[in-house]
Amino acid sequence: xxxxxxxxxxxxxxxxxxxxxxxxxxxxxxxxxxxxxxxxxxxxxxxxxxxxxxxxxxxxxxxxxxxxxxxxxxxxxxxxxxxxxxxxxxxxxxxxxxxxxxxxxxxxxxxxxxxxxxxxxxxxxxxxxxxxxxxxxxxxxxxxxxxxxxxxxxxxxxxxxxxxxxxxxxxxxxxxxxxxxxxxxxxxxxxxxxxxxxxxxxxxxxxxxxxxxxxxxxxxx
Numbered sequence: 001x002x003x004x005x006x007x008x009x010x011x012x013x014x015x016x017x018x019x020x021x022x023x024x025x026x027x028x029x030x031x032x033x034x035x036x037x038x039x040x041x042x043x044x045x046x047x048x049x050x051x052x053x054x055x056x057x058x059x060x061x062x063x064x065x066x067x068x069x070x071x072x073x074x075x076x077x078x079x080x081x082x083x084x085x086x087x088x089x090x091x092x093x094x095x096x097x098x099x100x101x102x103x104x105x106x107x108x109x110x111x112x113x114x115x116x117x118x119x120x121x122x123x124x125x126x127x128x129x130x131x132x133x134x135x136x137x138x139x140x141x142x143x144x145x146x147x148x149x150x151x152x153x154x155x156x157x158x159x160x161x162x163x164x165x166x167x168x169x170x171x172x173x174x175x176x177x178x179x180x181x182x183x184x185x186x187x188x189x190x191x192x193x194x195x196x197x198x199x200x201x202x203x204x205x206x207x208x209x210x211x212x213x214x215x216x217x218x219x220x221x
Contacts, residue, residue, distance in 0.1 A: 001069055002040040003030040004217075007047065009095035011217045012040035017061040019098045021123035022116070023215050026052055028061070030068040032076060034087055039097065043087035045080075048072050057125040057144075096217035099208055103129040109205045110161030110198055114147065114176030121145045130187070133161075134201035138190035148173055148182035155180070161198040174198065 004011030005025035020028055029049050034042040048068040052061070079085040106124040108117055108131050121131040121142050130141040155164045158175045165173040172192050174181045186192075211218050 001030060001032055001072070003028055003065060003068075005029070005052070006217070007031070008033070008040060008044065009090045009093060011098060012095050013097035013217070014100040016098055017065060018058060018101055018123045018128070019216050020052060021056060021058070021061065022119050024115075024119055028052055028065070030065055030072065032069075032072040041090065041095070043089050045085055045087055046072050046076050055122075057122045058128050059126060062127070094219055096211065096219055098217050104203075105206055106131045107200055107203055107205055108133045108142070108198070109200065110174075110176070112177070114160075114178045114181055117176060118145055118147055118181060133198040134203075135188070135190055135192060135196045135198060137201055138188060139201075140186060140188040140190070140192065140198070142183055142186045144185035145181050145183045148180040150179045153180070159197070163192055163194055163196045163198070166192060166194050 002008065002012065002016070004016050005020040005023065005028050007029040008031055011019075017028065027049055029047050031044050032046045033040075033044045036042040048071050050064050050068055056064075076085065101124075106120070106129055108120065110117070110133070121144070124131050125143055130143050132139055132141045134140065153164070155175050158164055160175055160177050162175050163172050164175050164180070170191070172183050172194075174183065208216050209218050210216055
């Protein structure tokens with residue numbers, strides 16, 4: 001099986017559920033198809049479509065995809081066993097492919113838009129390694145965060161990536177481009193403090209190639 005937010009042959013390749021959240025997609029298609037020598041290029045037996053909401057994470061996407069696969073198997077098992085099914089060729093448009101993501105690609109770029117950062121955090125949340133940043137040389141892994149407000153609360157002149165408030169329950173606010181980000185769950189050997197500055201600690205932030213729509217599924221070169 002293979003899934004894509006645009007349906008095959010668009011979105012073949014690696015990490016399609018993670019990319020779907022990063023891109024802000026609203027639907028996902030899980031395909032039951034026949035393997036061939038290509039990459040996710042086989043003829044399709046059936047497709048299940050489900051929605052992606054604004055709180056979905058890598059974990060809930062896996063839950064939804066598992067249910068989608070179970071529905072596809074339940075619906076088509078007898079036909080498969082009895083060899084009484086019909087396959088449909090994928091549409092004859094030029095396919096696109098998502099690139100592989102590695103744990104190091106979860107590093108946060110605080111020069112990015114706050115909405116894109118929030119989506120990255122959801123996309124690489126557990127069971128993946130989590131999005132991460134640094135306070136000095138101390139690594140901070142963010143597992144859950146949300147857009148707190150689009151109002152600056154007198155932080156107009158604060159640079160993005162700076163912690164502007166720490167609450168009594170240890171949750172904290174980060175100034176971002178376009179709004180404030182509330183961090184609900186994180187892991188670090190250091191306890192974040194107000195006015196701490198978050199950085200990439202000189203680690204390389206990989207820039208993935210995009211297509212003409214600004215998304216990460218690209219045609220083969």
